[in-house]
Amino acid sequence: MAxxxxxxRPIYAQLIEQIELMIVSGVYPAGTKLPSVRDxxxxxxxxxxxxxxxxxxxxxxxxxYSQRTSGRFVxxxxxxxxxxxxxxxxxxxxxxxxxxxxxxYDRQQTLSLISQMTEEE
Amino acid sequence: MESILECRNLVKFYPNCLALNAxxxxxxxxxxxxxxxxNGSGKSTLIKLANGLITPTSGQLLxxxxxxxxxxxxxxxxxxxxxxxxxxxxxxxMIEFFRDFxxxxxxxxxxxxxxxxxxxxxxxxxxxxKGTKEKVxxxxxxxxxxxxxxxxxxxGGVDPAARDYILDTIISNYNENATLIISTHLIADVExxxxxxxxxxxxxxxxxxxxxxxxxxxxxxxxxxxxxVFRC
Numbered sequence: 001m002a003x004x005x006x007x008x009r010p011i012y013a014q015l016i017e018q019i020e021l022m023i024v025s026g027v028y029p030a031g032t033k034l035p036s037v038r039d040x041x042x043x044x045x046x047x048x049x050x051x052x053x054x055x056x057x058x059x060x061x062x063x064x065y066s067q068r069t070s071g072r073f074v075x076x077x078x079x080x081x082x083x084x085x086x087x088x089x090x091x092x093x094x095x096x097x098x099x100x101x102x103x104x105y106d107r108q109q110t111l112s113l114i115s116q117m118t119e120e121e
Numbered sequence: 122m123e124s125i126l127e128c129r130n131l132v133k134f135y136p137n138c139l140a141l142n143a144x145x146x147x148x149x150x151x152x153x154x155x156x157x158x159x160n161g162s163g164k165s166t167l168i169k170l171a172n173g174l175i176t177p178t179s180g181q182l183l184x185x186x187x188x189x190x191x192x193x194x195x196x197x198x199x200x201x202x203x204x205x206x207x208x209x210x211x212x213x214x215m216i217e218f219f220r221d222f223x224x225x226x227x228x229x230x231x232x233x234x235x236x237x238x239x240x241x242x243x244x245x246x247x248x249x250x251k252g253t254k255e256k257v258x259x260x261x262x263x264x265x266x267x268x269x270x271x272x273x274x275x276x277g278g279v280d281p282a283a284r285d286y287i288l289d290t291i292i293s294n295y296n297e298n299a300t301l302i303i304s305t306h307l308i309a310d311v312e313x314x315x316x317x318x319x320x321x322x323x324x325x326x327x328x329x330x331x332x333x334x335x336x337x338x339x340x341x342x343x344x345x346x347x348x349x350v351f352r353c
Binding site: 011 | 134285309315333
């Protein structure tokens with residue numbers, strides 16, 4: 001998975017979002033070991049200190065845990081991962097509804113457009 | 122945090138020109154710092170002072186607590202803005218030269234990077250393009266296991282693809298306790314790998330901040346902020 005970083009927002013915040021996405025989408029399933037900070041930083045082409053900051057925050061949120069000698073792992077708590085997934089989904093839907101209302105669609109119109117388009121698929 | 126480079130009321134006067142105006146600056150170990158400023162702002166002067174190539178008019182500059190000299194040169198790896206290597210030398214010659222000169226030079230690392238960047242080690246410096254010359258010099262400088270790297274305009278002549286590779290090499294190779302100071306105009310290219318930035322203008326330090334703090338507070342990239350601060 002390629003790392004997409006925009007230039008106008010804090011890098012660590014974007015790293016957090018992308019790692020969350022990798023965890024909920026199963027790139028890193030529950031309980032797997034993450035690559036080293038340096039490897040992940042290299043892959044994302046960011047400063048290792050910034051990657052470290054992002055990983056520490058994910059750790060304090062409970063999505064990752066580290067074992068002193070063997071590295072950093074994704075939590076084995078599947079509910080915790082599902083909760084993150086739900087949060088991400090809710091944020092996306094909220095954004096979508098806001099954008100639709102900017103286009104002048106009310107809730108009903110938006111919903112009917114969605115069902116119409118999913119039927120077509 | 123312990124600092125690797127410290128300036129105390131550092132002043133440098135050139136004839137008819139105040140290059141550095143009593144600057145105070147402390148750069149901790151283990152950081153990648155961008156030294157950013159318009160042309161003629163004092164970036165290279167500061168870097169030359171740190172290498173002992175010029176001496177301060179007044180004030181002090183300390184590297185790891187020492188004034189620039191033989192001891193600091195052992196731990197500082199410097200990429201000057203101009204080449205100082207003889208152009209009849211081949212890359213192989215230069216690697217031997219560096220091995221002789223610096224006990225911390227890792228020639229294996231140098232050959233690996235040369236190969237990745239497609240530079241032929243039997244080529245003479247004279248026959249190389251500007252960008253290739255820059256690559257070779259940067260490889261030599263980054264192949265030392267130094268504590269402080271001072272890179273003065275390191276990637277200006279290098280193409281964007283090689284630039285990305287070089288930046289990746291920097292972040293994957295440098296030692297966690299080493300500090301890297303990069304002076305450059307190519308802010309957009311380097312800002313992802315920087316911890317901190319120092320804005321310098323007319324010999325004064327106008328801003329020191331972390332990259333993420335700038336993005337958080339200003340909602341814009343360091344590149345955009347630079348263009349705003351130094352608008353002509």
